[in-house]
Amino acid sequence: MVLEIILIVLVxxxxxxxxxxxxxxxxxxxxxxxxxxxxxxIEVFLKRxxxxxxxxxxxxxGYAKHEKETLENVMKARAGLxxxxxxxxxxxxxxxxxxxxxxFAVTEAYPNLKANENFLELQRELSSTENGIASxxxxxxxxVEPYNRTIQQFPSNIIAGMFGFLARPxxxxxxxxxxxxxxxx
Numbered sequence: 213m214v215l216e217i218i219l220i221v222l223v224x225x226x227x228x229x230x231x232x233x234x235x236x237x238x239x240x241x242x243x244x245x246x247x248x249x250x251x252x253x254i255e256v257f258l259k260r261x262x263x264x265x266x267x268x269x270x271x272x273x274g275y276a277k278h279e280k281e282t283l284e285n286v287m288k289a290r291a292g293l294x295x296x297x298x299x300x301x302x303x304x305x306x307x308x309x310x311x312x313x314x315x316f317a318v319t320e321a322y323p324n325l326k327a328n329e330n331f332l333e334l335q336r337e338l339s340s341t342e343n344g345i346a347s348x349x350x351x352x353x354x355x356v357e358p359y360n361r362t363i364q365q366f367p368s369n370i371i372a373g374m375f376g377f378l379a380r381p382x383x384x385x386x387x388x389x390x391x392x393x394x395x396x397x
Contacts, residue, residue, distance in 0.1 A: 236368050236371040237375060239368075240362060240363065240368070240371065240372060243355070243358060243362060244359060244377065244380075246355045247355050247380050249355075250352035251352060253351065253352070254348045254349060254352055254383065257345045257348055258294070258305060258345065259294065260344075261293070261338065261342070261345070262294055264334060265286060265290045265308075266287075267330075268315070269287060269315075272315065272318070272319060282311070282315055282318050283315070285311045286311045289310075292308075293305060293308055298381060299381050302381065302383055302384070305345075306384075312338070349383045352383050353382055353383055356380045356382055356383075359380060360380060363379060
């Protein structure tokens with residue numbers, strides 16, 4: 213009789229442990245899938261920006277022939293946007309953001325360019341895309357946070373380690389964008 217009770221308790225413990233392992237594993241899969249979806253959403257906007265940049269550069273080229281270095285830097289930054297690891301692409305995105313700022317600074321010297329309808333439309337589309345990137349980057353990071361936390365917390369870190377769940381990178385703003393802008397009057 214005592215042996216049967218011990219056996220029943222052990223079976224219940226094994227079943228509960230099995231259910232916990234399955235639940236934790238499935239929860240980690242759900243979080244990882246959300247992260248992958250979040251990154252896919254970012255890629256949609258990065259691809260849109262990737263496609264807009266040549267048109268923008270060509271429009272600026274017609275007006276700013278001697279700004280060759282700025283235009284080349286924009287195209288170099290664009291080249292790294294669609295290849296490499298997630299971390300490489302995040303760095304390429306940050307570099308592209310910086311070079312686009314330089315490009316728009318150059319356009320300030322060309323009043324005719326600033327009034328050009330094609331340029332204005334491209335600038336609006338790029339601005340809309342940049343806003344979209346900021347939004348989906350925030351959503352991505354909001355998904356990375358619970359996943360990274362879960363794979364580090366005990367006891368779910370045991371399951372994460374057993375099944376090879378690795379921390380995902382944050383999509384961070386470049387260092388230059390983290391500093392407060394200096395306002396001069």
